[in-house]
Amino acid sequence: MTLDKYEDVNVQIPPQPQPAIVLVRPQMGENIGAAARVMANFGLHDLRLVAPRDGWPNPKAQTMSAGAIKDTGPVRVYPNVGKAIADCSLGFAVTARLRDMEKDVYGPVEGCAELKAHTQNGSQVALLFGAESSGLNNEDVSLCDGIISYPVDKFFSSLNLAQAVAVIAYEWQVSLDREQNQQTLPSKIASKKAQIGLFEHLEEALENARFFYPPEKNPVMRQNIRNALIKARLTEQEVRTFRGIVRALAKGRGQQS
Amino acid sequence: MTLDKYEDVNVQIPPQPQPAIVLVRPQMGENIGAAARVMANFGLHDLRLVAPRDGWPNPKAQTMSAGAIKDTGPVRVYPNVGKAIADCSLGFAVTARLRDMEKDVYGPVEGCAELKAHTQNGSQVALLFGAESSGLNNEDVSLCDGIISYPVDKFFSSLNLAQAVAVIAYEWQVSLDREQNQQTLPSKIASKKAQIGLFEHLEEALENARFFYPPEKNPVMRQNIRNALIKARLTEQEVRTFRGIVRALAKGRGQQS
Numbered sequence: 001m002t003l004d005k006y007e008d009v010n011v012q013i014p015p016q017p018q019p020a021i022v023l024v025r026p027q028m029g030e031n032i033g034a035a036a037r038v039m040a041n042f043g044l045h046d047l048r049l050v051a052p053r054d055g056w057p058n059p060k061a062q063t064m065s066a067g068a069i070k071d072t073g074p075v076r077v078y079p080n081v082g083k084a085i086a087d088c089s090l091g092f093a094v095t096a097r098l099r100d101m102e103k104d105v106y107g108p109v110e111g112c113a114e115l116k117a118h119t120q121n122g123s124q125v126a127l128l129f130g131a132e133s134s135g136l137n138n139e140d141v142s143l144c145d146g147i148i149s150y151p152v153d154k155f156f157s158s159l160n161l162a163q164a165v166a167v168i169a170y171e172w173q174v175s176l177d178r179e180q181n182q183q184t185l186p187s188k189i190a191s192k193k194a195q196i197g198l199f200e201h202l203e204e205a206l207e208n209a210r211f212f213y214p215p216e217k218n219p220v221m222r223q224n225i226r227n228a229l230i231k232a233r234l235t236e237q238e239v240r241t242f243r244g245i246v247r248a249l250a251k252g253r254g255q256q257s
Numbered sequence: 258m259t260l261d262k263y264e265d266v267n268v269q270i271p272p273q274p275q276p277a278i279v280l281v282r283p284q285m286g287e288n289i290g291a292a293a294r295v296m297a298n299f300g301l302h303d304l305r306l307v308a309p310r311d312g313w314p315n316p317k318a319q320t321m322s323a324g325a326i327k328d329t330g331p332v333r334v335y336p337n338v339g340k341a342i343a344d345c346s347l348g349f350a351v352t353a354r355l356r357d358m359e360k361d362v363y364g365p366v367e368g369c370a371e372l373k374a375h376t377q378n379g380s381q382v383a384l385l386f387g388a389e390s391s392g393l394n395n396e397d398v399s400l401c402d403g404i405i406s407y408p409v410d411k412f413f414s415s416l417n418l419a420q421a422v423a424v425i426a427y428e429w430q431v432s433l434d435r436e437q438n439q440q441t442l443p444s445k446i447a448s449k450k451a452q453i454g455l456f457e458h459l460e461e462a463l464e465n466a467r468f469f470y471p472p473e474k475n476p477v478m479r480q481n482i483r484n485a486l487i488k489a490r491l492t493e494q495e496v497r498t499f500r501g502i503v504r505a506l507a508k509g510r511g512q513q514s
Contacts (some may be wrong), residue, residue, distance in 0.1 A: 038420045040413040066415065102492060109431065151430045156297040158323065163295045163423040170424045173408045174366065202502070211505040224498060232489035241481060245459075248468040249506035 017119035019172065020046040021165060022084050022091075024140055025131040027053045033064025034162035035129075036075070040068040042169035043176075048126075049077045050084045081128065081140050082196050089123040089189035090115065090233070093136050093144040094164055096157045101138070102227050104146040108168060111148035112175040121188050127168055132161050142223040143192065145230055190236045198239050198246075199226050205250040274376035276429065277303040278422060279341050279348075281397055282388040284310045290321025291419035292386075293332070297325035299426035300433075305341045305383075306334045338385065338397050346380035347372065350393050350401040351421055353414045358395070361403040365428040368405035373432050384425055389418050447493045455496050455503075456483050462507040 021039055026032050026049060036047050047069075049056060056077045062069045069075060078084035085091050092111055093103075106114060115125045128144060130136035141147070150167060152159060159167075203222055212218040234242065278296055283289050283306060293304050304326075306313060313334045319326045326332060335341035342348045349368055350360075363371060372382045385401060387393035398404070407424060409416060416424075460479055469475040491499065 034417060034420070037417060041407075041409045041416050041420070043410045066417075068413065102495065107431075108427075150298075150427065151433075152298045153300045156325065159298050160291060160294060160323075163291070163298070163420065166420040166423045167427045170365075170407065170427070174364075177364075177408050205506055206502060209505040209508070211502065221498075224495070225502070228489055228491055228495040228498065231491075232485055234485055234488075238481070238485040241478075241485065245463060245468065245482070246506065248466040249462055249503065251466070 017122070017124070018044050018046060019115055019119070020048050020085070020088060020124065020126040021169070022048045022050060022081070022126050022128045023052070023161070023165075024050045024081055024084075024128055024136055025053065025134075026129075026161065027132045028161075029054055029058035029060030030064045031132060031161040032058060032075075033061035033066075033069060035165040036061065036065040036068040038162065038166040039169050040065075042173040044169050044172065045074055047075045048084045049075060050081055051079060052077065053131075081143055082192065085126045085128070085143065086191065086193035086196070087124050088126040088192050090118050091126040091128055091144045091192065092146045092148045093128045093130075093141045094148045094150075094168060095130060095136055095141070096149060096152055096159065098147065098149065101141060101223075102231060103141065103144065104231075106146055106148050108148055108150060108171040109175070111146065112168070112171045114146070116172075116175050117186055118189065121186055123188055124191075129161060129164055138223060139219075142226045143196070143230070145233065187233075187235055189233045190239045194236055194239045195230065195234065198234070198242055199229065201243055202229075202246050205246050208250065274379070274381070275301050275303060276372055276376070277305050277342070277345060277381065277383040278426070279305045279307060279338070279383050279385045280309070280418070280422075281307045281338055281341075281385055281393055282310065283386075283418065284389045285418075286311055286315035286317030287321045288389060288418040289315060289332075290318035290323075290326060292422040293318065293322040293325040295419065295423040296426050297322075299430040301426050301429065302331055304332045306332060307338055307341045308336060309334065310388075338400055342383045342385070342400065344381050345383040347375050348383040348385055348401045349403045349405045350385045350387075350398045351405045351407075351425060352387060352393055352398070353406060353409055353416065355404065355406060358398060360398065360401065363403055363405050365405055365407060365424060366432070368403065369425070369428045369432040371403070373429075386418060386421055445492060446490045447496045451493055451496045452487065452491065455491070455499055456486065458500055459486075459503050462503050465507065 021035065021044060023032060023035060032049065032052065039045065039047060052058065056075065092115065098105060118125050128136060128140060130140065150159065206212060212221055278292065278301060280289060280292060289306065289309065296302065296304060309315065313332065349372065355362060375382050385393060385397060387397065407416065463469060469478055
């Protein structure tokens with residue numbers, strides 16, 4: 001291994017835009033470290049952790065990373081998924097379990113191709129992986145634009161977390177190596193921060209309008225609305241337009257027009 | 258996990274001929290177990306060990322395999338590479354380090370395609386992986402018909418053994434799926450009638466809220482909103498939800514709430 005050279009690589013601006021790998025509530029440091037190692041094997045360096053169970057830094061993660069994690073860097077830690085992908089325009093949930101949600105489902109090849117098209121457009125994209133025990137919950141997935149699922153054996157489908165990262169890191173690298181086919185660039189999607197801003201704005205207006213009824217259905221209704229809107233892959237301009245729409249529709253409420 | 262069913266799968270004759278995964282002088286039981294687990298994830302069950310350092314069976318391997326290794330089976334142990342691949346017609350060495358040997362070098366995609374073509378011909382084929390510390394030696398490689406090499410970062414090229422197995426197991430499965438070329442059905446999109454109903458409902462509400470200003474921009478603004486919403490490919494249910502949203506937000510307008 002050539003760790004010194006690896007450090008040099010980290011300092012440089014990566015030659016290709018690359019996806020953030022987001023581990024959501026990871027439990028075992030060993031898996032975080034193994035994920036970091038295989039990411040580095042395939043040229044990925046943007047590792048983000050959401051609420052790691054054992055805190056951060058984690059000595060076991062560093063040991064298993066074989067040098068890919070130096071001290072705390074370049075790993076970043078966030079309290080929740082929304083903050084972890086705030087700068088991302090597109091996020092795919094990597095999960096074996098398919099949800100009863102309106103999300104596009106991709107294989108790794110197609111999913112990476114889709115993400116790559118957006119990175120070429122200058123967008124930051126993210127791949128989200130759930131915890132070892134429980135995976136991603138529906139709230140996590142509702143912030144994602146699609147699901148990447150692996151062709152696993154239906155009788156033995158539970159992939160180790162670091163192995164799941166290995167497959168996607170490999171496939172990402174392969175997708176880069178594949179011949180550049182001439183595609184029209186997709187339009188640039190608004191950041192998750194902007195998307196979440198719109199969701200929260202709309203939800204607040206709906207709250208005031210007593211839309212969420214009965215109250216126990218509130219979380220499901222919010223998720224359904226987010227899932228529907230996120231499919232639109234709104235641009236920054238479109239997010240502004242929709243916030244204007246919400247403002248315009250809601251402003252008469254409770255006062256003489 | 259559904260271990261009982263997994264055992265059933267083992268008892269049956271595999272539906273597709275599959276390569277033997279041969280770990281040559283593996284050191285850590287954890288890596289053997291992780292390799293067995295990810296093999297099972299992707300439908301591979303023929304694991305062979307050549308002179309494992311810590312003997313066999315290995316409790317750490319069984320723990321890490323998450324049920325893929327039961328007692329000693331289905332793993333087979335051999336004293337040397339020649340005996341391990343005696344029944345095979347074709348063997349590829351999986352290694353990052355290229356040798357000064359007259360061997361064909363493949364990427365994972367091409368290597369798996371080549372092996373698959375031979376299994377379809379009734380041949381048993383093998384994929385060989387070296388020890389964690391030292392990899393395959395030249396004597397091992399000399400028994401192989403070709404080399405599979407991964408597109409790793411040249412500055413951080415040392416893959417964990419189980420991760421190397423993960424990539425090939427995944428790629429093998431993908432190569433099988435590629436033939437079948439099956440696609441998941443997209444979710445059913447609302448009729449244009451329903452979509453237009455939503456657009457007009459929203460536009461009328463926005464008209465009442467004096468959102469379209471200045472008037473000469475009205476057609477362009479409507480189009481932009483329609484273009485944004487149409488990207489969501491809303492289902493019938495989602496169209497109903499959004500009409501409910503428009504109704505809820507607009508209903509306070511012009512009257513005491």
